[in-house]
Amino acid sequence: MTKSFTLNKVLSGADFTMGVATSSFQIEGASELREPCIWDTFCQVPGAVKDSSDGRTACDHYHLWQQDIALIDELGFDAYRFSVCWPRIICADGSVNQQGLSFYLAILNELQRRGIKAYVTLYHWELPQFLEDEGGWLNRETAYAFADYARVVATAFGDKVSAYTTLNEPYCSAFLGYEIGVHAPGKVGKQYGKKAAHHLLLAHGLAMQVLTDICPDIPSGLVLNFTTYYPATQSDADKQATLLAKAHFNDWYASPALTGQYPPLLESLPAAERPVIEPGDMAIISAPMAYLGVNYYTRALVQACPGGHFEILPPADNVPVTAMNWEIYPQGLRDLLLQLHNEYDLPPLFITENGMAEDDVVQNGQVHDKVRVNYLQHHMQAVAEAMEHGVDVRGYFVWSLLDNFEWAEGYLKRFGIVHVDFDTQQRLPKQSALKLSEWLKQRR
Numbered sequence: 001m002t003k004s005f006t007l008n009k010v011l012s013g014a015d016f017t018m019g020v021a022t023s024s025f026q027i028e029g030a031s032e033l034r035e036p037c038i039w040d041t042f043c044q045v046p047g048a049v050k051d052s053s054d055g056r057t058a059c060d061h062y063h064l065w066q067q068d069i070a071l072i073d074e075l076g077f078d079a080y081r082f083s084v085c086w087p088r089i090i091c092a093d094g095s096v097n098q099q100g101l102s103f104y105l106a107i108l109n110e111l112q113r114r115g116i117k118a119y120v121t122l123y124h125w126e127l128p129q130f131l132e133d134e135g136g137w138l139n140r141e142t143a144y145a146f147a148d149y150a151r152v153v154a155t156a157f158g159d160k161v162s163a164y165t166t167l168n169e170p171y172c173s174a175f176l177g178y179e180i181g182v183h184a185p186g187k188v189g190k191q192y193g194k195k196a197a198h199h200l201l202l203a204h205g206l207a208m209q210v211l212t213d214i215c216p217d218i219p220s221g222l223v224l225n226f227t228t229y230y231p232a233t234q235s236d237a238d239k240q241a242t243l244l245a246k247a248h249f250n251d252w253y254a255s256p257a258l259t260g261q262y263p264p265l266l267e268s269l270p271a272a273e274r275p276v277i278e279p280g281d282m283a284i285i286s287a288p289m290a291y292l293g294v295n296y297y298t299r300a301l302v303q304a305c306p307g308g309h310f311e312i313l314p315p316a317d318n319v320p321v322t323a324m325n326w327e328i329y330p331q332g333l334r335d336l337l338l339q340l341h342n343e344y345d346l347p348p349l350f351i352t353e354n355g356m357a358e359d360d361v362v363q364n365g366q367v368h369d370k371v372r373v374n375y376l377q378h379h380m381q382a383v384a385e386a387m388e389h390g391v392d393v394r395g396y397f398v399w400s401l402l403d404n405f406e407w408a409e410g411y412l413k414r415f416g417i418v419h420v421d422f423d424t425q426q427r428l429p430k431q432s433a434l435k436l437s438e439w440l441k442q443r444r
């Protein structure tokens with residue numbers, strides 16, 4: 001028997017948003033109705049995706065969106081965070097795909113009709129292939145193209161949106177996609193990562209200008225993924241290594257957006273790895289945001305290596321891990337929120353993603369994902385504790401509504417609170433969804 005959710009008073013207030021999240025490429029399918037993106041291309045590279053799958057059908061949300069939104073409503077969530085697929089909106093010849101816009105407008109209308117708030121992300125990693133062909137995020141022009149696309153979307157969506165996110169997890173696009181090549185477009189080279197990151201951050205800043213211009217009353221911000229880093233031992237070397245890992249992976253994105261400056265690490269990078277920063281860029285990147293989105297999944301231990309380098313250690317054998325082999329460490333979320341609160345002058349925060357992959361099995365028409373139930377409960381508790389220590393968190397979104405295309409892992413890792421049978425496209429709420437739902441309904 002899976003335990004019930006304990007009602008958490010701090011998160012029970014009517015003004016605390018409880019939502020569920022997805023992203024376009026991971027669920028939509030219907031790739032034939034849009035321009036190709038970098039993930040379509042990457043999926044064709046032998047060995048790039050573990051199960052050799054792709055996003056052509058995914059959860060077929062493009063056709064099943066009505067039932068998926070009905071499910072969000074039945075489960076009792078206040079908000080739905082989803083992303084718009086850039087190549088479904090802008091065609092290679094620069095024209096606007098009206099069919100693509102209509103798809104999202106129908107979703108927004110339905111959410112509005114049901115009283116569910118729409119949190120819209122403009123970029124969750126599907127760069128149009130026609131822009132990658134011109135250099136992608138290594139080309140500064142891509143940032144301006146993103147701002148143009150943001151203008152088209154914001155103009156069409158009007159006041160149907162509760163909040164906009166410019167980018168989801170630029171670290172993944174820049175580092176995983178352009179430095180170590182495990183994500184699309186699969187480029188490898190230390191000289192690429194931070195250059196791509198700068199253009200992504202510039203794109204964020206330029207889009208913030210557009211959103212402020214078109215919809216000044218809709219809160220807009222950026223979503224960053226954070227790992228909480230701890231030294232493997234209390235040695236000075238490991239402590240220094242931890243600071244360095246944090247500077248590369250967390251502060252490299254948070255600091256420019258929140259303070260207008262890269263971390264001091266910038267000065268110590270070899271010239272070939274430094275981004276080209278033009279006058280005025282940092283002011284654009286640090287435009288005030290209405291909120292910062294925090295995605296948290298795990299922590300990591302860091303060990304010093306010879307030559308001032310560092311190594312991120314895999315989880316120890318005796319710690320609980322998810323199906324991704326990510327350590328389950330709820331305290332890391334509390335520590336992270338307090339760390340951000342102490343180090344930055346923060347806007348309000350939203351936990352925009354939190355959740356886990358479990359090796360779920362359907363038994364007698366049910367999925368008893370008790371590890372996920374505990375995971376969610378303990379992470380929500382960690383958020384509540386941070387709030388009690390003064391951190392201003394306004395909402396929490398579970399990742400994810402549906403089992404979906406988990407990037408380089410294909411369909412092998414299930415993050416959903418709703419099970420998806422990828423042969424029949426049947427949806428089955430897992431115990432985590434049902435337990436959360438009981439709590440969400442009491443809370444109402």
Ligand code: IFM
Nearest residue numbers: 023169295353399406415
């Ligand atoms: O599935 C991803 C999502 O697209 C971005 N954040 C992390 C999730 C789990 O890996």
